[in-house]
Amino acid sequence: MQALYAQLLVGLINGSFYALLSLGLAVIFGMLNIINFAHGALYMMGAFVAYFLLNLGGINYWWALLLAPIIVGIFGMILERTMLQWLTGLDHLYGLLLTFGIALIVQGVFQNYFGSSGLPYAIPDQLRGGMNLGFMFLPVYRGWVVVFSLVVCLATWFLIEKTQLGAYLRAATENPTLVRAFGINVPRMITLTYGLGVGLAALAGVLSAPINQVRPLMGADLIIVVFAVVVIGGMGSIMGSIITGFALGVIEGLTKYFYPEASNTVVFVLMVLVLLVKPTGLTGRAA
């Protein structure tokens, strides 16, 4: 039984990453109608920016949490301005192909210069050590990841669903022409939204840097699972992607305990089941 508690908690930690990443994807899909396959590469860039800030600029983890999302977010906005914006109104497939191509290029460039085994990034001193919870030893850093990403997820949900700015955003997705008629700069808002989604990915990258190696392929390995999370939660649903992210982390954690061999396929099995029963996803709206 004790082992089970521990696995639940570990699942929650992994769920934090799924939630943060699928949230960014959901925001981008919901507002821009783009299936952002470059998300994994941007997550990886977040981790690398944190690494460069520390090793080239001497800038610590806490600043990286703020700066890396901004830097990668700006990179994302440049992508949106120069490439993605021309795809508005076209079939989803074009956006998917373009972002997939961008992901391959970005990963290829990083791999060329940094190899595949990755670079070390140490846990910040303030978050070292761990607590003995009785049923498991919880590293402080992992606890921090869960709390921090939960806060970020809820803040994003609040921003989009409950504020004036969020209302503009949602209106602009429904009917861009009308919203433009009210004097709102819709293209700029879309660019900023893409920047926000990308920033979330970069933030997840910084959070994961001390846990995993900073590797060029860290995003490629994760992105497929995250897409499954988004599909299960319902494309474009903000709260759906947050809840599914955490829930699937837990389910995966339990699988690692009961039948470890299936731990990297369980998410996809669930995806198939959900698609068979409810094709719009658990919380998705009908297209």
Next chain:
Amino acid sequence: MKHSISAMLLGTALALGAAGGAVAQDKNIKIGVLTDNSGLYADLGGPGSTVAAQMAIEDSGLAAKGWKLDLISADHQNKPDIGSTIARQWIDVEKVDIFMDVLNSGVALAVNNIVKEKNSILIDTGAATSDLTNAQCSPNTIHWVYDTYMLANSTGQALVKAGGDTWYFLTADYAFGHALERDTAAVVVKSGGKVIGNVKHPLNTADFSSFLLQAQASKAKIIGMANAGGDTTNTIKQAAEFGVVSGGQKLAGLLLFITDVHSLGLKVAQGLNFTETFYWDLNDGTRAFSKRFSERMKNKAMPSMVQAGVYSGLLHYFKALEAMGGNPHDGAKVVAKMKEMPTDDPLFGKGTIRVDGRKLHPAYLFEVKKPEESKAPWDYYKLVGTTPGDQAFRPLSESACPLVKK
């Protein structure tokens, strides 16, 4: 009718004769480096193996003696089906004479079969499974650098002797992990230890915390990591995080490469014991080669034992071909010649190739230095022990290889 048949027979005979005559004069060699160029093993083999092959070609001096050497390389993406397709295409279309590197045991076993069927040559320097020279041995394959039996024998025995008598295995769920766990468990039991559990994780896993918690709960003194590359570095890093080592359990890196240690950093990797058959800082020969190698690498990395093996294996192959006066394009024949000749090169020293295809050379037990002991970049290992070549690998008396006459 009679006429045409005899004419045909004559024609065939002439063609065969001509082909036979041309064989001895043929001085073309095509080398294929089949490896993981982009995944979790790319740093320990990958592009570095191609650099090592290029260096072997240049250092052999064969081009100046009128030989024509070609080198190609491909990425098998750690998938046996992709590796097999490339292997067939290389043999049938590209006319590749010899396969080098071929890391990943799953891919290696698949390619091993194709190479045997098509009478080509495989010098495997990257895959770990000891099956390549045991049940799956072939007259066309030489296993050059290391294998799971040797790793188990050296690291496993040393750890049990040092008091680590209860083991829990964390195993990569494919041919390599299974072989390494099997061979190590056998050594542990033979040396008086006990295996109390295992967990199999999928290849290329990012998060090991669930598995580490299970290992922790087992209370085994040693957690044997029967995995490699990125999987091992993630395990070690996360084990430190979860207090596995500070809790009194010891991690056993059953297969670690210098590129893994570099990636982890000494702070995390210090104190780990593991076995390799090559280290850049062993002697003048290894240092000279490694310096040249590192200058040609984009990230200035020192060679891993896999990459060093590509260089050493190719040099021996070239020597055999020179001794034969030409390339007969007959895999089994060339491999037989290679087994006849003793091996000698600056990287692995003097050695031999056994009848089952096992290349013999010493195995070194290393310990990773503490950060303050490291004097220069890539100065990572302390030599703890050496097992001579004839004792390091599986004895022929235990072999299940059909090539071994009993």
